[in-house]
Amino acid sequence: MDAGEVAPRDSDDGECPLWAHSRANGSDRRHLLEDHLRSVAWWSWQFAEPFSAEQVAYWLGLTHDFGKAAEVWQRRLLEVEGTDERVRTDHRAVGTRFLVEQLGFDAFALPVYGHHGGLDHPGAMENFLDFPPLEAVHEEQALRRLRARLPELDAPSAVTWPPYASDLLDGELLTRMLFSALVDADHLDTQVHFGKRREHVAAQVAMTHLLDRFEAGRKAKLEGKTSSPVDPLRGEVYDACVAAAPLKPGFFKLAAPTGLGKTISSAGFALHHAVAHELRRVIVAVPFISITEQNARVYRGLLRSTPRDSVVLEHHSSVALEGPGSRWQRLAAENWDAPFIVTTTVQLLHSLHDRRPWAMRKLHRLARSVIVLDEIQALPVHLLIPILAMLRQLVEHFGVTVVLASATQPEFWDLPPLREVETAEILPDPADVQRRLRAIRPMRYRWEVSPRRSLKQVATMVAAEPARQVLTVVNTVDHARTVYDLLNQERPGAVQHLSTRMCPAHRRDVLADVETTLKRKPAEPLYLVSTQLIEAGVDLDFPVVYRAMSPAESILQAAGRANREGLRPEGGLVVIFDPVEQAMPSSYGLPVAETRRHFGPTKQPEPDNLGTLADYFHGYYAVLPDEAMGAELLAARTSWDFPTVARDFRMIDEDTVPVVVRYHNPHSSDPPDPIDDWLQQLRRDPARGHVWLRRLQPYTISLPKNQLAKPSVAALLRSVIGDLHEWTGDYDLSTGIVIPAKEENT
Structure with a gap:
C-alpha cells in the first residue's frame, strides 16, 4: 500500500507521541x-498584537500543521527521516477546514492554506476544501488525536477581529500581515528545533538607547567635520526634524533641498519620533543599492553599530552576510529582527506585494514602525496608485509613520489614494529654506536647448569650461559612452565614466576616485560622464554640471551635485542641453513634455523654484490616466488575487539577464576576488547558490534580453545556472562591458 493510502490507526487517546519534525542533526x-x-500560536499572537489581530493569529498558528496528526503523515515522516527526501503528504487541509467551518475564517484561512507555497486566490482554497473520502477519514483521525492533546479545540472561544477587517482592501493587507506572522513564527520555532537558532527572537536594544547613541554619534561627527557655509542650514533642518518628532504618527514630508543632510536628519526624526510614540523600529528605504550601502555606513557610525551587534541591519541583494557577526545578520535578514533597517525601496515594496513565504516573512515587523522613503521622486509612476494605497493602509491600520523625503517633492496628494489624507510638513517653510540656501550656495542655470546641440558640440563645450571639473549627465548608456569617447579626444586622461555597463564594484571604485580628486585636487582636470544613476544620494561636489534634457526632478537632482558645499564664491553652474541625437528612457516622454511647458530660457529658468515645480507635478499627474499608474493592480488586491499582484508588481525592468564580468581595480594592491572559483562553486553546488550569488553580485551587470538575440553577443555569453551568464568577451577598465560594435545601438 502506498504511503498516501495508509489506513488510520486507532491510537487517538493522546498517549502516542505525534511529531512535527524529525530529529535534529546530531540529536x-x-x-x-x-x-x-x-x-507557533504563541509567537503568532505576539507578532500580530501590534496590529490588533492577536487572536486571529493565535488560531492560525495553532491550526497550521493540524494535518501532521494523521497517521499517513506520521508514518511518512519516519520513513524519510535521515534522508534528503520530503514527506510530500499534504498537511494543510485539516487546519484550513477547521478554521473555515469551526471558526468562520473564510478567506482569512488563506495563511494556513498557503504557509508553505504562498498566498493564493480564495477560489483556489475553496476547491481545495472538497476532500475525497479517503482524505476525509484522515482528517477525522487527525482532529480526534489533536483534541486529546489540545483541550481548547473542544470549545473554541469567539475570535475578536480588528475593526478594519471587514473592508476588502484592508482585509487583504491584514491577510498579508497574518501570513507574515504565521510564517515567521513557524520558521523560528522550526529553526530552534534544528539548532539553527538559540532563541526565537533577537535581543532588542531599547529605542531610547539608540537615540542616545545617535545624538552622541552626530555630535562627534560634527566636531570632526570641516566647516561649510551650508552647515548652519543643515543644523536648522535637523532641529526642525527633532521639533516635529512629537507630532502624532502619520504621513510626514521632508522637503529639504539637496545637500542639506536628509540622510542624518530623517533618521534623527525617525528615532525621536519612535521614542516619543513607543514605536518599535526604524526602516530607511532608498532607491539604489549604492545609496543603501553609503547610508548604512553612516548609520553604523552614528549608532556605533558593529557587525556583531543587533542594531543596524543592511538588507539588499548585494550585501554579503559573511564574516564577524554574519550569523546574526543572516538570520535577522530573514525577518528584519533588528531595530534599525537599511534597505532598498524595491526590497520593501516588492515584499509588501509578494505572495511567497520567504519574501513576506518580515512584513509583520513593519507594524508600529517609522518608514523613511528617501528620494521618493524615484518611485515608479506606473505603480504609484498601489504603492500609495499600501502606504496609506499601513499608516491608518498598522501604526506606521511614513516619511516622504526628497528635494523634489512630487504632488502625490492629487492622486486617489492620498486625496484628503492629512500630512505634516517637517520643515515649516521649505520655500524659505530654499531661498536662504540660494543666498549661501549660489546657482546659475543656463539653457542650451535652442538650437539643439550634437553630442560632439556638447563635448567641446564641456572641454572648454574654465572650471576644468565638470559632471555631464546623459540619458542612455550609449550617449554616455559617446560623450566619454569625444571628451577623451579633447582631454585625454582626465575623463571618467559611469553607467550600468559597469559592474557595481567598478562604479564604486570610480566614485571613490572622483571624490578624492574633487576634495584633494581641486585644480586637477576632471570630467565625469554618467547616466542618471548618479542623481540620487551620491555626495559629489562639482563646480559645473551639464544635464541632458530630462524630467524637471532629474534636472534638479543633477543640479544638487553643483557647488554642493557652497565653497565657491562664483556659485555653481548647471547647463541644460537638448541633444540632437534624441534618446531617453520610454518613461521620460510625458514628464519631459511637461518640463518643457514649465521650464526653459523663456519660462521659469530655475527648476528649484518650488511653486513652478509643484505646477509641473500637478500637470504631469493630470494627463496620466489611473490605469497608467497601476489602478488595475489595486483592483487585483481588492479581489484578493495574490498571484496576479505578485506577478504584475514590478518596479524595475525585468527584461534583462544577469551577466557576471571579470573586473579588478588595477590601482588596488589587494588580490583580485576569485570570480572563476565562485562561478565553479555555483555550478557545482547550486543548493548553496545564495552564498555564491551574493559574492558575485558586485561583478554582475544586467544586460537587455534583446542583446541575446544578436549572434555576436550570444557567442560571448556562457550559461552558469538559471538565467545567470558569465561574460567571456572584453571588459574595458574605463567603460565596462564591451558590446560588439555592430550590436551597440540596440
Whole structure:
C-alpha cells in the first residue's frame, strides 16, 4: 500500500507521541507536534498584537500543521527521516477546514492554506476544501488525536477581529500581515528545533538607547567635520526634524533641498519620533543599492553599530552576510529582527506585494514602525496608485509613520489614494529654506536647448569650461559612452565614466576616485560622464554640471551635485542641453513634455523654484490616466488575487539577464576576488547558490534580453545556472562591458 493510502490507526487517546519534525542533526530529539503548534500560536499572537489581530493569529498558528496528526503523515515522516527526501503528504487541509467551518475564517484561512507555497486566490482554497473520502477519514483521525492533546479545540472561544477587517482592501493587507506572522513564527520555532537558532527572537536594544547613541554619534561627527557655509542650514533642518518628532504618527514630508543632510536628519526624526510614540523600529528605504550601502555606513557610525551587534541591519541583494557577526545578520535578514533597517525601496515594496513565504516573512515587523522613503521622486509612476494605497493602509491600520523625503517633492496628494489624507510638513517653510540656501550656495542655470546641440558640440563645450571639473549627465548608456569617447579626444586622461555597463564594484571604485580628486585636487582636470544613476544620494561636489534634457526632478537632482558645499564664491553652474541625437528612457516622454511647458530660457529658468515645480507635478499627474499608474493592480488586491499582484508588481525592468564580468581595480594592491572559483562553486553546488550569488553580485551587470538575440553577443555569453551568464568577451577598465560594435545601438 502506498504511503498516501495508509489506513488510520486507532491510537487517538493522546498517549502516542505525534511529531512535527524529525530529529535534529546530531540529536535523538524529535519535535512534538503539540509543542510546535502551541509555540507557533504563541509567537503568532505576539507578532500580530501590534496590529490588533492577536487572536486571529493565535488560531492560525495553532491550526497550521493540524494535518501532521494523521497517521499517513506520521508514518511518512519516519520513513524519510535521515534522508534528503520530503514527506510530500499534504498537511494543510485539516487546519484550513477547521478554521473555515469551526471558526468562520473564510478567506482569512488563506495563511494556513498557503504557509508553505504562498498566498493564493480564495477560489483556489475553496476547491481545495472538497476532500475525497479517503482524505476525509484522515482528517477525522487527525482532529480526534489533536483534541486529546489540545483541550481548547473542544470549545473554541469567539475570535475578536480588528475593526478594519471587514473592508476588502484592508482585509487583504491584514491577510498579508497574518501570513507574515504565521510564517515567521513557524520558521523560528522550526529553526530552534534544528539548532539553527538559540532563541526565537533577537535581543532588542531599547529605542531610547539608540537615540542616545545617535545624538552622541552626530555630535562627534560634527566636531570632526570641516566647516561649510551650508552647515548652519543643515543644523536648522535637523532641529526642525527633532521639533516635529512629537507630532502624532502619520504621513510626514521632508522637503529639504539637496545637500542639506536628509540622510542624518530623517533618521534623527525617525528615532525621536519612535521614542516619543513607543514605536518599535526604524526602516530607511532608498532607491539604489549604492545609496543603501553609503547610508548604512553612516548609520553604523552614528549608532556605533558593529557587525556583531543587533542594531543596524543592511538588507539588499548585494550585501554579503559573511564574516564577524554574519550569523546574526543572516538570520535577522530573514525577518528584519533588528531595530534599525537599511534597505532598498524595491526590497520593501516588492515584499509588501509578494505572495511567497520567504519574501513576506518580515512584513509583520513593519507594524508600529517609522518608514523613511528617501528620494521618493524615484518611485515608479506606473505603480504609484498601489504603492500609495499600501502606504496609506499601513499608516491608518498598522501604526506606521511614513516619511516622504526628497528635494523634489512630487504632488502625490492629487492622486486617489492620498486625496484628503492629512500630512505634516517637517520643515515649516521649505520655500524659505530654499531661498536662504540660494543666498549661501549660489546657482546659475543656463539653457542650451535652442538650437539643439550634437553630442560632439556638447563635448567641446564641456572641454572648454574654465572650471576644468565638470559632471555631464546623459540619458542612455550609449550617449554616455559617446560623450566619454569625444571628451577623451579633447582631454585625454582626465575623463571618467559611469553607467550600468559597469559592474557595481567598478562604479564604486570610480566614485571613490572622483571624490578624492574633487576634495584633494581641486585644480586637477576632471570630467565625469554618467547616466542618471548618479542623481540620487551620491555626495559629489562639482563646480559645473551639464544635464541632458530630462524630467524637471532629474534636472534638479543633477543640479544638487553643483557647488554642493557652497565653497565657491562664483556659485555653481548647471547647463541644460537638448541633444540632437534624441534618446531617453520610454518613461521620460510625458514628464519631459511637461518640463518643457514649465521650464526653459523663456519660462521659469530655475527648476528649484518650488511653486513652478509643484505646477509641473500637478500637470504631469493630470494627463496620466489611473490605469497608467497601476489602478488595475489595486483592483487585483481588492479581489484578493495574490498571484496576479505578485506577478504584475514590478518596479524595475525585468527584461534583462544577469551577466557576471571579470573586473579588478588595477590601482588596488589587494588580490583580485576569485570570480572563476565562485562561478565553479555555483555550478557545482547550486543548493548553496545564495552564498555564491551574493559574492558575485558586485561583478554582475544586467544586460537587455534583446542583446541575446544578436549572434555576436550570444557567442560571448556562457550559461552558469538559471538565467545567470558569465561574460567571456572584453571588459574595458574605463567603460565596462564591451558590446560588439555592430550590436551597440540596440
